[in-house]
Amino acid sequence: MAQAQTMREYPCTEHCVGGVAHFDDAPQWIYDLDNPYLHGVYAPTLDEMHVDNLQVSGELPADLVGAYFRNGPNPVHPPKNRYHPFDGDGMVHGVYFRDGKVTYRNRYIQTAALTQELASGKSVSPGVMGPFDYNVSRFGIKDTSNTDVFWYNGDIMTLWYNAGDPYRLDSQTLATKSHYDLEGRTQRRLSAHSKVDWRTGELLFFDYGDEPPFMTYGVADREGKLLHEVAIDLPGPRLPHDIGFTTHYTILHDLPFFHDMEVLRRHKYRVLTFHRDIPTRFGLIPRHGRGDEVRWFECEPCYILHVSNAWEEGDWVVMDGCRSLNPMPDAQPGEGELASMLAYMRLEANAYRWRFNLKTGEVREGDIDDLNTEFNKSNPIFHGVKSKYSYHQRIPLLHEGGHTLRFTGLVKYDNDTGQHRQWDYGPGVFGSEAVYAPKVGADRSSGEDDGYVITLVTDSNSWQSDCLVFDATDIEQGPVARVHMPHRVPYGFHATWARGEDLYR
Numbered sequence: 097m098a099q100a101q102t103m104r105e106y107p108c109t110e111h112c113v114g115g116v117a118h119f120d121d122a123p124q125w126i127y128d129l130d131n132p133y134l135h136g137v138y139a140p141t142l143d144e145m146h147v148d149n150l151q152v153s154g155e156l157p158a159d160l161v162g163a164y165f166r167n168g169p170n171p172v173h174p175p176k177n178r179y180h181p182f183d184g185d186g187m188v189h190g191v192y193f194r195d196g197k198v199t200y201r202n203r204y205i206q207t208a209a210l211t212q213e214l215a216s217g218k219s220v221s222p223g224v225m226g227p228f229d230y231n232v233s234r235f236g237i238k239d240t241s242n243t244d245v246f247w248y249n250g251d252i253m254t255l256w257y258n259a260g261d262p263y264r265l266d267s268q269t270l271a272t273k274s275h276y277d278l279e280g281r282t283q284r285r286l287s288a289h290s291k292v293d294w295r296t297g298e299l300l301f302f303d304y305g306d307e308p309p310f311m312t313y314g315v316a317d318r319e320g321k322l323l324h325e326v327a328i329d330l331p332g333p334r335l336p337h338d339i340g341f342t343t344h345y346t347i348l349h350d351l352p353f354f355h356d357m358e359v360l361r362r363h364k365y366r367v368l369t370f371h372r373d374i375p376t377r378f379g380l381i382p383r384h385g386r387g388d389e390v391r392w393f394e395c396e397p398c399y400i401l402h403v404s405n406a407w408e409e410g411d412w413v414v415m416d417g418c419r420s421l422n423p424m425p426d427a428q429p430g431e432g433e434l435a436s437m438l439a440y441m442r443l444e445a446n447a448y449r450w451r452f453n454l455k456t457g458e459v460r461e462g463d464i465d466d467l468n469t470e471f472n473k474s475n476p477i478f479h480g481v482k483s484k485y486s487y488h489q490r491i492p493l494l495h496e497g498g499h500t501l502r503f504t505g506l507v508k509y510d511n512d513t514g515q516h517r518q519w520d521y522g523p524g525v526f527g528s529e530a531v532y533a534p535k536v537g538a539d540r541s542s543g544e545d546d547g548y549v550i551t552l553v554t555d556s557n558s559w560q561s562d563c564l565v566f567d568a569t570d571i572e573q574g575p576v577a578r579v580h581m582p583h584r585v586p587y588g589f590h591a592t593w594a595r596g597e598d599l600y601r
Contacts, residue, residue: 161596168588183223186242
């Protein structure tokens, strides 16, 4: 992308040098590379902090106790090849709410790849834009663990976009303890989005790869012990990203958006194709079921990144999420060698509902709304049972100035009616994935949206970052509290909420 386009997206202020926003806490090599995912709101920070008693504007709710954690890319060294945000070294930011005070911490995830590169003093592993090199890594590229984050079994687990090795972080200090090995499991790798059922404490996970079995599915108990794992029969390598679950079933994804293995073997590059003539399939498996018990339902061809929730209604299983009919948008003129990356990261999706009849095999599906939104979250207390609310990030389309991925507003959906309410972050202000934070002691009788919605934003006009706290019942009024971060927080991927009952017991 030309530098002028990049700068239109992220205006310069007092930090501007030669048309580019400069930061003292960023690695200075980024200014030698013309890549929008290394500049502006995406510019990494090298600072690791622990700051207590953060300044708060507004009124901090007394019944908000717990922590907001957000993962994201934060590269230390110049990339070995072309940089993609999935390649950035993982960094977790934690905003802790307790006793009416707020604490902030951020730490790098000390992955095997980062440890190796710190020892070498340079980038060693290639990234997702290739070429793949299996002599450097068993993944062929760099496993950064920079994608998902959630609380499980007393600690924080981090995961990577392309199914990598999970890491275990201390939930209080964010120090990396080790890989996250499930007791009794023979391999380590997990997909980007495993799920914790707050009701049972179980971890529902899946893994996928380029060799048979192309998918495995499993369950671990609340203490990290493997209870169940089975191979799932797929027609070939796939790139599923998420799963859904109900009280009794897990919903697996077989999506017609995958790469050509011959190209990968011969040329060491991954070329993704959306196969519009292949149906999307969702497989319902009993939570502890055998691989041959999966029941597949064919749907219109699409790609799905993230599930909002799923539940059972009599003979029906319902799943809400965000559907993309164009997971690989066309590259735009003038974007050069980064064109395919920028196109893929633009992300075109909308809220959608699928219904599967376990008795007749019937499928019903349709739009909830057509607004371009994704990075959808809902109340974890209601995961697996009937719910209607979800909280999304609004993403500008190309004709709206969305040259690449960014979040410009918070959207709350009533998925039963399709109605939505939203709050705009403001000109030049970009958000993070928002989480639902239940009030202290909340349960299913408390009401589905009787809590708070929390996100991080960075204002590219001043480079101030804030943590925003919304009343979930009325996000249109804006944040009830704004916590001022002690430094600029770069763009990131996924976030989670850990309850105070779990963190501080």
